[in-house]
Amino acid sequence: MSSEMTSPPEPVEVWIDESGRLMSDLGSVDTQCHATVRAGHCPQRPQCVLLHRAPGPRLLFGELMSELDDEAGIYLETHAKQLDADLISITVDHVGPDGPGGSWRYRLLPMRWKTAEGWRATDARLAVWPD
Numbered sequence: 001m002s003s004e005m006t007s008p009p010e011p012v013e014v015w016i017d018e019s020g021r022l023m024s025d026l027g028s029v030d031t032q033c034h035a036t037v038r039a040g041h042c043p044q045r046p047q048c049v050l051l052h053r054a055p056g057p058r059l060l061f062g063e064l065m066s067e068l069d070d071e072a073g074i075y076l077e078t079h080a081k082q083l084d085a086d087l088i089s090i091t092v093d094h095v096g097p098d099g100p101g102g103s104w105r106y107r108l109l110p111m112r113w114k115t116a117e118g119w120r121a122t123d124a125r126l127a128v129w130p131d
Contacts, residue, residue: 012126014060015114022060024111024126030056035079035092048093049079054102061088061108061127080106088127104129 014024022029033055041048061080080088083105091103106127113120 009109011110011112011121013114013119014111014126024058026058026126026128028056029058029060029126031060033059042093045093050094050097051092051102052096054095055090055104057129059106059127061106061125086125 012025014022014029017023022031033051033053036050036052037047038050039047041050079092080090083089086108087105088108089103089105091101093101095102106129108125108127111122111124111126113122
């Protein structure tokens with residue numbers, strides 16, 4: 001057995017481009033996939049978690065997410081289940097108003113922000129799929 005340790009991955013660089021979109025070394029970052037919790041949506045459940053569309057291949061995960069009221073509309077990460085230190089799973093009841101449910105697994109990567117002063121470390125992670 002080797003005693004050699006693997007080094008952590010280099011942080012992915014993340015910035016806001018000239019048009020105001022969030023970008024990364026790996027491409028654009030989806031910041032507009034929000035979940036809604038609806039009571040009484042389906043007769044067989046007390047409440048359902050809905051997405052208006054499937055999430056993108058890259059999402060922000062961590063310190064930048066807001067805590068919003070469940071009935072008003074919430075960030076997708078609220079429904080993430082931590083499977084491992086660097087792996088999450090997101091499962092919802094419906095994609096679209098009456099569509100089927102969905103489930104996605106994302107690998108969490110370290111990231112750093114581009115600022116006017118240079119690069120800044122952050123506790124936020126970039127969630128990338130497929131894992």
